[in-house]
Amino acid sequence: MQILRLLTVATGLALAATTALAQTTVPGVPRNETIILENPEGTIKNPGWFNIWTINAGGQYTGLHQLALDTLWYIDPERGLDGVWENSLAADKPIYNADFTEMTVKLRPGIYWSDGVEFTADDLIYTVETQIKNPGMRWSALLALNVESVSSPEPWTVRFKLKRPNSRFHSLFTVRFNAIWIMPKHIFEKAADPQKFNFNPPVSLGAYKIHSHDPDGKWYIWQKREDWQRTTLGRYGEPGPKYAAYIDPGPPDKRVIAQLNHNLDVVHDIAPEGMFTLSKQSPSLKTWFKNFPFAHPDPTLPSVIFNMQNPAFQNRDVRWALALLIDAKAVSMASYRGAATLSPIGIPPTGTHPDDYHIPLQDWLASYEIDTGKSKVKPYDPNIGNQIADMLRPTMKEQIPTDPTEIRKAFGYGWWKPNPQAAAELLEKAGYTKRGNAWHTPDGKPFSIKLMVEGDSRPILTRAGTMIVQQWRQFGIDAKTEVAQGTMLDRRNAGDFETLISWSVETYGGHPDLSYFLDSWHSQFVAAPGKTQSPRNWQRWSHPELDKIIEEVRRISFDDKRTVELGREYAKLIVREMPIIPLMAYNVFTAMDETYWTGYPTAENPYANPVPNWGNSRSMMVKLKPKQQ
Amino acid sequence: MRAYVTYLSKRLVQFAVVVFVGINITYLVTHMTPIDPVEQSISAATSFGSTSPEAIEMMRQSLRQLYGLEGSPWEQYVSFWKRILVGDFGPSLSAFPTPVSQLILRALPWTVGLLLVSTLLTWFLGNLLGGLAGYYRNSRILRAFGVISMGLKPIPYYVVALMLLIIFGFLWPILPISGGATMASDRSNTLAFALDVAVHSILPVLSLMAVGIGGWFMGMRSLVSNVVTEDYVIYAELAGVKGSRILRSYVMRNALGPQVTGLALQLGAIFNGAIITEYVFGYPGVGSLLISAVHAGDYSLVLGITTISIVAVSATVLLIDLLYPLIDPRVEAH
Numbered sequence: 022m023q024i025l026r027l028l029t030v031a032t033g034l035a036l037a038a039t040t041a042l043a044q045t046t047v048p049g050v051p052r053n054e055t056i057i058l059e060n061p062e063g064t065i066k067n068p069g070w071f072n073i074w075t076i077n078a079g080g081q082y083t084g085l086h087q088l089a090l091d092t093l094w095y096i097d098p099e100r101g102l103d104g105v106w107e108n109s110l111a112a113d114k115p116i117y118n119a120d121f122t123e124m125t126v127k128l129r130p131g132i133y134w135s136d137g138v139e140f141t142a143d144d145l146i147y148t149v150e151t152q153i154k155n156p157g158m159r160w161s162a163l164l165a166l167n168v169e170s171v172s173s174p175e176p177w178t179v180r181f182k183l184k185r186p187n188s189r190f191h192s193l194f195t196v197r198f199n200a201i202w203i204m205p206k207h208i209f210e211k212a213a214d215p216q217k218f219n220f221n222p223p224v225s226l227g228a229y230k231i232h233s234h235d236p237d238g239k240w241y242i243w244q245k246r247e248d249w250q251r252t253t254l255g256r257y258g259e260p261g262p263k264y265a266a267y268i269d270p271g272p273p274d275k276r277v278i279a280q281l282n283h284n285l286d287v288v289h290d291i292a293p294e295g296m297f298t299l300s301k302q303s304p305s306l307k308t309w310f311k312n313f314p315f316a317h318p319d320p321t322l323p324s325v326i327f328n329m330q331n332p333a334f335q336n337r338d339v340r341w342a343l344a345l346l347i348d349a350k351a352v353s354m355a356s357y358r359g360a361a362t363l364s365p366i367g368i369p370p371t372g373t374h375p376d377d378y379h380i381p382l383q384d385w386l387a388s389y390e391i392d393t394g395k396s397k398v399k400p401y402d403p404n405i406g407n408q409i410a411d412m413l414r415p416t417m418k419e420q421i422p423t424d425p426t427e428i429r430k431a432f433g434y435g436w437w438k439p440n441p442q443a444a445a446e447l448l449e450k451a452g453y454t455k456r457g458n459a460w461h462t463p464d465g466k467p468f469s470i471k472l473m474v475e476g477d478s479r480p481i482l483t484r485a486g487t488m489i490v491q492q493w494r495q496f497g498i499d500a501k502t503e504v505a506q507g508t509m510l511d512r513r514n515a516g517d518f519e520t521l522i523s524w525s526v527e528t529y530g531g532h533p534d535l536s537y538f539l540d541s542w543h544s545q546f547v548a549a550p551g552k553t554q555s556p557r558n559w560q561r562w563s564h565p566e567l568d569k570i571i572e573e574v575r576r577i578s579f580d581d582k583r584t585v586e587l588g589r590e591y592a593k594l595i596v597r598e599m600p601i602i603p604l605m606a607y608n609v610f611t612a613m614d615e616t617y618w619t620g621y622p623t624a625e626n627p628y629a630n631p632v633p634n635w636g637n638s639r640s641m642m643v644k645l646k647p648k649q650q
Numbered sequence: 651m652r653a654y655v656t657y658l659s660k661r662l663v664q665f666a667v668v669v670f671v672g673i674n675i676t677y678l679v680t681h682m683t684p685i686d687p688v689e690q691s692i693s694a695a696t697s698f699g700s701t702s703p704e705a706i707e708m709m710r711q712s713l714r715q716l717y718g719l720e721g722s723p724w725e726q727y728v729s730f731w732k733r734i735l736v737g738d739f740g741p742s743l744s745a746f747p748t749p750v751s752q753l754i755l756r757a758l759p760w761t762v763g764l765l766l767v768s769t770l771l772t773w774f775l776g777n778l779l780g781g782l783a784g785y786y787r788n789s790r791i792l793r794a795f796g797v798i799s800m801g802l803k804p805i806p807y808y809v810v811a812l813m814l815l816i817i818f819g820f821l822w823p824i825l826p827i828s829g830g831a832t833m834a835s836d837r838s839n840t841l842a843f844a845l846d847v848a849v850h851s852i853l854p855v856l857s858l859m860a861v862g863i864g865g866w867f868m869g870m871r872s873l874v875s876n877v878v879t880e881d882y883v884i885y886a887e888l889a890g891v892k893g894s895r896i897l898r899s900y901v902m903r904n905a906l907g908p909q910v911t912g913l914a915l916q917l918g919a920i921f922n923g924a925i926i927t928e929y930v931f932g933y934p935g936v937g938s939l940l941i942s943a944v945h946a947g948d949y950s951l952v953l954g955i956t957t958i959s960i961v962a963v964s965a966t967v968l969l970i971d972l973l974y975p976l977i978d979p980r981v982e983a984h
Contacts, residue, residue: 049834050833050834063942064932064934064938064942066742066744066745066748066753066939066942067742067745067748067753070745070748075746075747076691076692076695076709076713076746077690077691077694077695077744077745077746078745078746078747078748079745156708156712157712157713157715157716159695161708161709161712162704162705162706162707162708162709162712163701163702163705165708166702166704166705166708216747217747232834233834235829235833235934236756236837237756237757237760237829237830237934238934239828239829239830239833239932239934240829240833240834242833242834266833268833269828269829269932270828270932271827271828271929271930271931271932272929272930274812274815274816275815275819275827275828275930275932278815278816278819278820278827279827279828281820282819282820282823478945507685507944507945507947508684508685510685510689510690510693511684511685511686511689511690511947512684514689540702541701541702541703546703546704553689553710555703555704555706555707556696556701556703556706558703
């Protein structure tokens with residue numbers, strides 16, 4: 022029994038000893054000078070690897086591409102620090118010749134690497150030539166396909182001769198999320214093999230340099246450069262935080278706990294329920310929207326994607342019937358607990374897109390008519406946002422906006438009214454019949470649909486898919502969800518699905534040009550059935566009108582006003598053809614804590630996307646101010 | 651002695667067969683998975699970024715060459731065994747070109763440290779308290795401990811882990827809730843770093859002990875309950891031998907045999923990692939590495955980890971088999 026007493030005392034002493042130790046203290050790095058951000062990549066398997074020019078070899082969102090690297094241009098998905106377009110290492114916009122076979126770049130002088138070496142045209146040329154010479158590098162294929170030669174006809178000028186006309190060549194060097202980052206020639210030219218060189222410690226071109234990193238890949242700390250003025254971010258002023266730590270805070274519950282304990286300033290993303298907990302318990306919480314739905318709508322568009330090579334979905338009436346069976350309010354509640362920003366068109370309702378597309382298309386959408394064969398219906402409901410707001414008001418009370426403009430920004434600019442009658446008529450028009458409670462295909466088989474969802478790794482979209490399947494089943498379709506888990510990417514790429522909840526639309530957000538995703542939707546890139554489809558036309562859809570739009574986009578410049586008109590034509594075509602059923606923006610529940618820092622980007626001050634793994638989240642650093650002195 | 655040599659030879663052959671079959675099964679399973687490491691790498695490298703379908707096709711071909719995935723299945727299989735036999739697991743496909751062995755060696759000390767401590771502590775305390783509970787059957791404290799440990803045992807592990815996180819990480823935030831050590835801690839200061847690691851391991855160890863101790867406790871209590879009724883124990887009591895000596899030398903020692911076997915098997919299994927523990931507590935071990943490798947379709951890494959695990963478990967079983975005839979005269983070497 023003495024042993025038992027000894028054990029009790031020892032346990033007590035051990036617990037008492039640990040009381041003195043704080044949960045997150047960073048020796049030598051003062052907390053009030055440090056911003057701690059979540060790295061959604063989690064633990065980095067290969068922590069000492071900073072060579073981002075190799076494919077998937079080390080961490081990317083560890084602060085490396087946000088704070089240490091730089092490239093020619095940035096497009097902000099919101100409004101930007103000084104406009105959406107930012108000339109970063111380039112002094113001006115790209116200059117193309119008349120037929121888009123040459124692109125000239127004027128470089129910004131006076132920018133230095135963190136080891137004191139000046140950035141020059143040689144670095145840009147080296148970046149391009151090295152990747153062309155080494156086919157296994159990250160941007161090798163893109164550069165090899167496009168670049169005939171690259172040269173510097175005069176200091177601070179680089180000229181690309183292209184293998185074929187490409188009016189969007191500059192987009193390879195334009196950060197939306199990332200881009201081709203510039204390599205330090207003076208470092209890499211000493212490496213025997215650039216593909217086997219770990220670039221550790223990295224020299225940086227950004228305003229921060231590496232301070233330290235976890236040998237086990239849990240955290241990276243970056244320190245503000247003393248010569249931050251000699252970086253491209255320097256012209257916006259001095260970055261606020263002296264240190265920035267990108268960490269793996271663990272599963273969602275722990276992120277909530279860490280922020281409530283003020284040990285994590287920026288949570289990248291959590292489930293809506295986690296955000297609701299923070300909004301109730303954390304007085305220092307800052308979110309994109311001041312109130313519900315809190316989240317930042319990313320320029321990505323989760324949709325129901327039809328496999329258009331499957332005969333079951335080749336009839337437009339069938340696709341429209343399935344869209345009219347969806348109750349978007351229920352999907353919004355099931356997926357985001359009501360915090361979804363809906364979009365009826367194939368463009369995410371975020372950044373500047375509502376001004377360019379959603380608002381101007383309202384009249385067209387309201388008058389859009391479907392001929393079911395028995396009747397003509399106008400399916401658009403511009404008031405769905407109000408209805409969602411009304412549904413949420415009893416529980417979320419004053420957190421729900423009342424201003425109609427705010428409601429549209431938060432919940433979207435409308436969606437399709439559920440209309441089972443019209444859906445039934447459309448199916449009948451397509452030759453389908455209803456026997457008892459079950460619908461049958463024209464050849465007499467039960468109408469069955471499998472909707473593939475990702476599962477636990479993407480719970481919000483899985484919940485959306487489950488709700489849609491339930492709605493289809495209630496109508497008499499034998500619908501089922503298929504949980505793909507880790508096989509999602511492979512099955513999506515191989516076309517091994519009937520329908521799928523995912524996204525094939527990603528845009529700049531801050532710029533109306535849609536070529537970022539739309540170019541890959543050209544029929545020339547649609548894989549044959551059974552072959553692997555390359556991004557992003559997962560629906561494997563082709564249409565002559567779409568090809569015409571894309572080909573015209575290719576012929577005009579990025580900033581041509583016609584891009585918006587062509588974008589609207591694309592949006593109308595998607596409504597008519599419905600190869601995907603667009604649902605909503607990919608809302609990211611980024612939670613920011615104001616205990617140590619203020620000045621985060623919000624819907625009221627949208628100078629940047631707050632989601633911390635985006636390359637352009639670097640803008641945040643110059644706006645952040647310390648709260649505690 | 652000849653009998654023992656024959657026994658040894660048989661067991662060694664058995665060991666080699668088990669390892670060979672185990673590695674082959676793992677090879678088959680990993681190569682039959684629909685997750686393609688090339689597609690995973692392409693997706694990770696191109697998601698959110700500007701790209702073109704033609705470039706992706708070129709990248710796909712380059713990666714197949716780079717990852718050594720070209721050639722017939724038989725050629726790949728032969729090349730795999732050639733490498734395995736010299737202890738080379740090849741480069742990781744999800745952290746190319748870093749060798750798999752380098753990734754495993756970085757994670758292994760954390761897992762082994764955590765699981766060795768928790769397994770030994772759980773085993774020691776469970777058996778000690780179980781032994782005491784079987785011997786001192788009227789002790790209220792031990793009965794209460796029995797009720798608590800048996801109550802915790804059926805609760806799913808992750809629930810216990812989350813409860814501990816909420817209690818010691820949020821309601822009474824005295825313990826670190828994530829990682830193996832404090833951010834930016836000085837690893838050259840060995841003592842301070844060891845203390846830091848120990849503090850970070852308290853919650854994971856506690857969670858593993860909470861659900862693991864009940865089994866050992868119950869097993870040992872039952873064994874001791876049987877042993878105390880043996881004639882030699884009763885005789886010792888009648889002969890006036892001190893209670894503590896009876897417990898230590900007559901009861902516990904005789905009851906420990908099956909528990910030692912159980913311990914050996916558990917020690918062998920520590921190379922698998924504790925996947926849920928490492929996930930919940932953000933511990934940088936082999937379990938997390940294995941899960942990330944499975945998700946990325948990195949079969950080089952999966953094979954590396956499972957091969958080590960197969961060899962470790964088989965070696966432990968072999969060791970027990972070899973030692974038993976020497977330790978326990980009731981077991982004969984045939």
